[in-house]
Amino acid sequence: MDPQHRIGTREEWLAASKALLVEEKAYTRAGDELARKRRALPWVKVDKTYIFDTLQGRKTLADLFGGRSQLIVYHFMFGPDWEEGCFGCSFVSDHMDGILTHLEHHDVSYVAVSRGPLAKIEAFKKRMGWKFPWVSSNESDFNFDYHVSFTPEEVASKKAFYNFTEQDVGIDELPGHSVFYKDEAGDVYHTYSTYGRGGEQFLSAYAHLDVTPKGREEKKNMGEWLKHHDRYEETASGCAACGS
Known part of the structure; x- marks a missing residue:
């Protein structure tokens, strides 16, 4: 756990999540409008x-x-x-x-x-x-x-x-x-x-990483962690990428 991260009560989390939801909905609507403008480009x-x-x-x-x-x-x-x-x-x-x-x-x-x-x-x-x-x-x-x-x-x-x-x-x-x-x-x-x-x-993997506590953990780009999927190192207990 990140020792610097603020710890709150369930009530504080709920209030902050509701406030964030307002921004997330605005982001979704902005994405809908951007998609409309893409479709309106001249061919x-x-x-x-x-x-x-x-x-x-x-x-x-x-x-x-x-x-x-x-x-x-x-x-x-x-x-x-x-x-x-x-x-x-x-x-x-x-x-x-x-x-x-x-x-x-x-x-x-x-x-x-x-x-x-x-x-x-x-x-x-x-x-x-x-x-x-x-x-x-x-x-x-x-x-x-x-x-x-x-x-x-x-x-x-x-x-x-x-x-x-x-x-x-x-x-x-x-x-x-x-x-x-x-x-x-x-x-x-x-x-x-x-x-x-x-x-x-087009990357749903990024969408998943973006909702996790550590996020993408990229200082510059994906080259800091990404490999061909058959080149991730395996540990004695299984796949390091999936934690098995």
Whole structure:
């Protein structure tokens, strides 16, 4: 127990919780309004043809919708020369398999996209035990056009466009989410993208940590504690991560 934390009575806790509830409700309503503004963004028609390598052969962006009208793309950091996927992107991806059915029955398809070759993607996906669709954009400009992959010149010059601004990215791959809509005529539109900490809205693990007494315990970022889920150390009594 934190010896510095204030200890109160049940009555004090209840009064403080009621006051906090007012702020939590305001936060929820603000989130609802923010979601409405996301949906109100103008759409941009995707005129360029993008080709992806998949287990079912080469597919276009329109093909990735799988018969649905909405598509969420996760820009997974896995460069052509990488031997494994980013641990942070893996953390995001650990959340996905359980909700895929719910998304698909709400007219939403989901796919992860990386520049890594499909063989490397499939090997890592098997290692991690994931089932969600994951394709390679290695032979297209998709990652560059949606500002999650960067040329050696951009990295060296410390001038790359990411998260809607020019900045020093420091690496050739960064994460993000992009959302697309396909109309009845088959035309595809880019409707939304988010990068950096914008991806936290997809992390229910963070939502759970945020209600615990110790919180996230991050001074800078998730790199201080996070690992691929198969690399947490085990103790003699079981899994250190689950306490068994």
